[in-house]
Structure formats: structure tokens, C-alpha cells
Amino acid sequence: DGGITQSPKYLFRKEGQNVTLSCEQNLNHDAMYWYRQDPGQGLRLIYYSQIVNDFQKGDIAEGYSVSREKKESFPLTVTSAQKNPTAFYLCASSIQGLAGGRETQYFGPGTRLLVL
Amino acid sequence: QKEVEQDPGPLSVPEGAIVSLNCTYSNSAFQYFMWYRQYSRKGPELLMYTYSSGNKEDGRFTAQVDKSSKYISLFIRDSQPSDSATYLCAMSVSAGNKLTFGGGTRVLVKP
Numbered sequence: 001d002g003g004i005t006q007s008p009k010y011l012f013r014k015e016g017q018n019v020t021l022s023c024e025q026n027l028n029h030d031a032m033y034w035y036r037q038d039p040g041q042g043l044r045l046i047y048y049s050q051i052v053n054d055f056q057k058g059d060i061a062e063g064y065s066v067s068r069e070k071k072e073s074f075p076l077t078v079t080s081a082q083k084n085p086t087a088f089y090l091c092a093s094s095i096q097g098l099a100g101g102r103e104t105q106y107f108g109p110g111t112r113l114l115v116l
Numbered sequence: 117q118k119e120v121e122q123d124p125g126p127l128s129v130p131e132g133a134i135v136s137l138n139c140t141y142s143n144s145a146f147q148y149f150m151w152y153r154q155y156s157r158k159g160p161e162l163l164m165y166t167y168s169s170g171n172k173e174d175g176r177f178t179a180q181v182d183k184s185s186k187y188i189s190l191f192i193r194d195s196q197p198s199d200s201a202t203y204l205c206a207m208s209v210s211a212g213n214k215l216t217f218g219g220g221t222r223v224l225v226k227p
Contacts, residue, residue, distance in 0.1 A: 004159075041219055042120070042204060042218050042219040042220055043160075043204070043206075043215075044217075045214055045215075048214070058214070088157075090160070092159075104162050105162070105215065107159030107160050108159050109157075109158055109159050110157065110158065110159050112157070
């Protein structure tokens with residue numbers, strides 16, 4: 001059963017704490033992405049990776065970090081520097097590149113992060 | 117001003133009606149246009165993709181792009197309660213460029 005999995009479904013963060021969101025795909029896609037979704041603001045790109053051991057900042061990278069040690073995994077860490085982390089976080093992947101048009105981005109089910 | 121504008125709704129229609137959704141954008145360089153459907157607490161799924169101007173039909177769904185007006189539309193015919201979701205438009209300059217999303221329109225189809 002191919003697809004993208006994200007865990008956990010819900011995550012609670014305490015003040016000053018770093019938390020890591022998991023994203024795994026078994027679609028053999030080269031490119032992976034992290035988006036943040038806030039009500040009424042659509043999806044905003046945090047980080048993306050087009051190949052293993054390489055990644056680039058998106059539009060709102062401050063307060064976040066990523067790694068891409070394996071093709072199938074792209075974890076996102078929300079650091080204590082991110083002052084407003086409450087949001088719905090979506091991971092996506094595509095065959096290659098920054099997908100647009102025919103090259104579909106497939107999305108995971110998302111992780112909802114809440115601050116205690 | 118946002119690069120892509122989309123009315124947040126909610127848009128409420130009776131079952132069987134036509135749902136009409138649209139987005140306006142400011143970047144004339146956009147050439148690829150997509151519509152995603154997102155059910156509550158789920159990830160978006162691609163519904164329609166269109167390159168440049170024109171119409172595209174897929175079952176009950178029709179996507180239209182008017183680049184001269186910087187305006188795209190999605191029509192859903194014979195709407196069903198299962199069509200109740202948030203619909204996101206997205207666009208990009210080229211196939212190798214990042215996607216820019218609208219804020220989404222919430223649609224409610226009442227039986």
C-alpha cells in the first residue's frame with residue numbers, strides 16, 4: 001500500500017521545547033516538502049528537498065529545521081525559536097523537482113501541532 | 117495583497133446544484149493551474165490540472181483558466197454531499213517551480 005505517512009496525528013509542545021514531526025513515503029519519490037496550513041491562509045512552504053542530503057528553505061523556514069538522510073524520510077523539527085507553531089503541518093512528495101502542473105504532489109494526512 | 121486570492125466561504129448549496137469556485141491571481145507568469153480537494157483533517161488531493169488558458173473537463177468537474185483576466189474557476193455539476201470539503205487552488209510559473217496556494221473555499225452540499 002503506497003503512500004505518505006505522517007506521525008503523530010496530534011502533537012503537543014510545551015514552551016521552549018523542540019518537537020519533531022515524522023514524514024515517510026514509499027512512493028520512491030525524489031522530492032519531499034513540508035507545508036504549514038493556517039485557517040484562511042492556504043499552504044505555505046517551509047522546506048523542500050529535491051534529493052537526499054540536500055534541502056532548501058521555503059517561504060517561512062525561520063524556526064524550523066529538516067534533514068534528509070534517507071530518500072523515504074524527511075522529518076521536520078519545530079524549534080523553540082518558532083513563536084507561533086500552532087498549525088496543521090502537511091508533508092508532500094513528488095517524483096522530482098518542485099512539482100507543478102502534471103507533476104503531482106501527493107500529500108500525507110497531516111499532523112496537528114498544539115502549544116500547551 | 118496575497119498573490120492568490122480565494123473566497124473562504126462557506127459556500128452552501130443543495131444537493132444536485134452546480135458549485136462554482138474561483139481564484140484570482142496577480143502574477144501573470146503563472147502557467148500551471150491546479151485544484152485540490154481537502155476533506156476535514158486530511159491532506160489535499162489533486163482534482164484538476166490545467167496548463168495555460170482554456171477549459172478541462174473530468175466527469176462532473178470542469179476547470180477554466182482565463183489568463184487575460186488572471187482568473188480561474190472550478191465547476192462541480194450534480195453536487196453530492198460527499199463533495200463537501202475545502203477546495204484549494206494552486207498555481208506555478210513552470211513545472212519545476214514551487215506551488216502558490218489560495219486560502220481555500222469551504223463547500224457544504226446539503227442533502
